[in-house]
Amino acid sequence: MPTAENPLVRVQGLKMHFPIYAGLLRRRAGEVKAVDGVSFDIMQGETLGLVGESGCGKSTVGRTLLRLYDPTAGSVVIDGEDIATLSPEALRKKRPTMQMVFQDPQASLNPRMTLATIIAEPLDEHTDWNAEKKLARVHELMDQVGLNRAFASRYPHEFSGGQRQRIGIARALALNPKFIVCDEPIAALDVSIQAQVVNLLEDLQDRLGLTYLFISHDLSMVRHIADRVAVMYLGQIAELSPRDALYSRPLHPYAQALLSAVPEPDPARESSRKRIILQGDVPSPANPPQGCNFCTRCPRVFDRCRIDEPQLAEVEPGRFVACHLYSDNQTGGQTAGTEANEPTNKENVQ
Amino acid sequence: MPDGALPVLDVRGLKTVFRTRSGEIHAVNSVSFMLRPGELLGVVGESGSGKSVTMMSLIGLLPSPPAEVRAGQVMLGGQDLLRISPRELQDVRGAKVGFVFQDPMTSLNPVFTVGSQIMEPLIRHMGLTKAQARDRAAELLALVGIPDAKARLKAYPHQFSGGMRQRVMIAIALACDPDVLIADEPTTALDVTIQAQILELVKDLRQKLGMAIIWITHDLGVIAGIADRVMVMYGGQVVEQGPVAQLFSDPRHPYTRALLKTIPSLTGERSGRLQVIEGQPPIMTAAPTACPFRARCAHAFDLCHVENPARRPLDARPVGEGHDVACHWSPEGA
Numbered sequence: 001m002p003t004a005e006n007p008l009v010r011v012q013g014l015k016m017h018f019p020i021y022a023g024l025l026r027r028r029a030g031e032v033k034a035v036d037g038v039s040f041d042i043m044q045g046e047t048l049g050l051v052g053e054s055g056c057g058k059s060t061v062g063r064t065l066l067r068l069y070d071p072t073a074g075s076v077v078i079d080g081e082d083i084a085t086l087s088p089e090a091l092r093k094k095r096p097t098m099q100m101v102f103q104d105p106q107a108s109l110n111p112r113m114t115l116a117t118i119i120a121e122p123l124d125e126h127t128d129w130n131a132e133k134k135l136a137r138v139h140e141l142m143d144q145v146g147l148n149r150a151f152a153s154r155y156p157h158e159f160s161g162g163q164r165q166r167i168g169i170a171r172a173l174a175l176n177p178k179f180i181v182c183d184e185p186i187a188a189l190d191v192s193i194q195a196q197v198v199n200l201l202e203d204l205q206d207r208l209g210l211t212y213l214f215i216s217h218d219l220s221m222v223r224h225i226a227d228r229v230a231v232m233y234l235g236q237i238a239e240l241s242p243r244d245a246l247y248s249r250p251l252h253p254y255a256q257a258l259l260s261a262v263p264e265p266d267p268a269r270e271s272s273r274k275r276i277i278l279q280g281d282v283p284s285p286a287n288p289p290q291g292c293n294f295c296t297r298c299p300r301v302f303d304r305c306r307i308d309e310p311q312l313a314e315v316e317p318g319r320f321v322a323c324h325l326y327s328d329n330q331t332g333g334q335t336a337g338t339e340a341n342e343p344t345n346k347e348n349v350q
Numbered sequence: 351m352p353d354g355a356l357p358v359l360d361v362r363g364l365k366t367v368f369r370t371r372s373g374e375i376h377a378v379n380s381v382s383f384m385l386r387p388g389e390l391l392g393v394v395g396e397s398g399s400g401k402s403v404t405m406m407s408l409i410g411l412l413p414s415p416p417a418e419v420r421a422g423q424v425m426l427g428g429q430d431l432l433r434i435s436p437r438e439l440q441d442v443r444g445a446k447v448g449f450v451f452q453d454p455m456t457s458l459n460p461v462f463t464v465g466s467q468i469m470e471p472l473i474r475h476m477g478l479t480k481a482q483a484r485d486r487a488a489e490l491l492a493l494v495g496i497p498d499a500k501a502r503l504k505a506y507p508h509q510f511s512g513g514m515r516q517r518v519m520i521a522i523a524l525a526c527d528p529d530v531l532i533a534d535e536p537t538t539a540l541d542v543t544i545q546a547q548i549l550e551l552v553k554d555l556r557q558k559l560g561m562a563i564i565w566i567t568h569d570l571g572v573i574a575g576i577a578d579r580v581m582v583m584y585g586g587q588v589v590e591q592g593p594v595a596q597l598f599s600d601p602r603h604p605y606t607r608a609l610l611k612t613i614p615s616l617t618g619e620r621s622g623r624l625q626v627i628e629g630q631p632p633i634m635t636a637a638p639t640a641c642p643f644r645a646r647c648a649h650a651f652d653l654c655h656v657e658n659p660a661r662r663p664l665d666a667r668p669v670g671e672g673h674d675v676a677c678h679w680s681p682e683g684a
Contacts (some may be wrong), residue, residue, distance in 0.1 A: 263571030
């Protein structure tokens with residue numbers, strides 16, 4: 001079992017700001033704060049779900065974690081090394097331990113390459129194996145993800161969405177990674193195909209001891225696959241809790257609203273459920289509100305929220321929330337925490 | 351929903367075929383359904399199941415060629431929409447049938463103001479003057495919950511967020527007080543919290559205006575919350591149809607049953623492993639001679655491979671009015 005002292009991935013104060021250039025001289029006019037101070041750990045063998053609405057920065061977190069972007073600030077320690085500051089050569093050597101499965105299997109596979117060359121590409125790049133050994137590994141990977149070996153010389157367009165996603169997964173597994181970022185791996189697939197891919201990801205995790213960051217906007221699927229879940233809003237983590245705790249009793253008002261908004265395939269429960277309907281839209285990450293970034297839409301906002309920015313703090317064992325409703329117990333210890341949670345229970349209607 | 355009232359829309363034996371260079375695709379195969387006044391009919395299916403093509407065929411929105419409506423009858427207000435002239439069909443679209451598309455970004459014209467796009471059907475179909483149309487457009491925007499409606503008429507689509515744009519689309523579709531509103535995956539492109547807002551709006555509008563709605567989606571959760579009746583499509587045909595509570599509590603088609611089981615739940619017991627439907631949805635290159643679901647069905651037997659099952663009623667009411675299923679297998683016998 002993973003130990004709290006020794007996480008595989010430790011992210012601290014991660015910031016990723018994209019500059020905005022405007023005007024005739026293309027002057028720097030501001031920045032989009034896509035990720036603005038995010039910290040979390042992922043244990044060995046664990047799946048951390050990262051949920052949020054579009055534009056909240058969840059995909060940027062995933063990409064910055066693998067240094068597909070150079071972070072503006074913060075550190076990302078994966079397996080003992082800080083990815084954020086590694087030299088290009090050292091980073092290249094590090095790449096085999098961390099891989100990514102992308103959302104759109106159509107766009108992430110080169111249409112001019114055969115399945116075998118796609119899956120073998122990481123091997124070409126990072127090993128000095130001969131062709132025979134590489135092909136053997138490709139076949140082994142195809143078996144692992146449930147693709148027929150006879151398809152090795154076919155092109156991506158000959159496959160369905162679900163099969164293409166299997167190709168993407170096989171490619172990610174080629175170098176025996178420890179950590180895989182799954183960026184909305186099932187969002188582009190039909191419902192009946194989603195379950196196939198999720199089961200595959202779980203089987204591979206059991207067999208190979210993989211660690212996942214599972215990015216998704218599908219809250220019911222995240223409940224199925226994740227051990228712990230981080231809820232992001234406007235570039236920051238609103239709540240980070242163990243799965244069952246979050247789904248049975250979300251603490252952050254945004255997590256509560258998000259969970260109450262998910263429709264469930266049960267007409268009886270749907271008609272009796274009371275929703276928290278958030279008013280308005282997500283503010284622009286180029287110009288986030290002062291204080292708490294959720295204060296413009298929060299149903300439980302009070303004065304302090306518009307001035308002070310709440311910090312992510314442990315309000316119950318293992319549960320981290322960035323909200324002033326719970327901030328008293330940062331000084332008052334655990335007992336105060338349970339008291340502060342009382343009013344939340346009433347509003348958390350399911 | 352008044353049971354037994356005369357349907358506003360009655361579709362029978364609709365067949366739509368796409369002619370492509372590599373042969374014909376039978377996208378819609380003998381689809382029949384009806385819509386009662388004030389009712390919300392949910393249409394569920396995976397991509398390629400023919401749910402959108404069915405609805406686009408009704409009001410002649412498919413480009414022809416390659417699409418060709420081969421057979422069927424679509425009765426709306428005493429007219430057969432498949433037999434009337436293109437000119438008459440134009441009067442039906444917008445005035446009697448409103449359409450809301452999936453992607454609010456691409457279905458609004460970026461170079462015209464939101465106001466002029468809402469006013470267009472009012473002037474075209476209702477014969478209002480510009481000034482009247484402007485007042486009515488402001489009313490409509492207010493109706494769909496856009497604050498400061500009068501001033502927002504002058505805004506362009508890019509100045510609106512996704513959820514707001516979808517509200518504008520709904521305002522346009524409702525402009526001429528249609529009998530039927532067809533919504534094709536209207537919330538799929540939206541985030542869950544925005545989706546919740548739009549679903550609330552639709553529930554509210556139904557109470558105020560009372561039009562009949564066809565709601566196409568792949569999300570069974572959305573359907574469970576808003577529909578009165580559900581129609582499940584697979585391989586271009588209706589495989590099961592019934593009142594929402596009955597269909598969810600007692601699904602009869604193996605596809606519906608499997609579909610409901612593959613979705614992980616947000617509450618309750620967490621299953622160790624997700625149930626899967628093996629295989630892929632079919633591509634209908636010929637008119638079906640056997641059950642389209644047979645290759646993925648856990649209960650398929652000999653008959654399924656030689657005969658396409660007809661819809662049969664599961665209660666005393668005739669097919670299309672109560673709960674019916676197109677399947678040779680029955681759960682009782684198993």
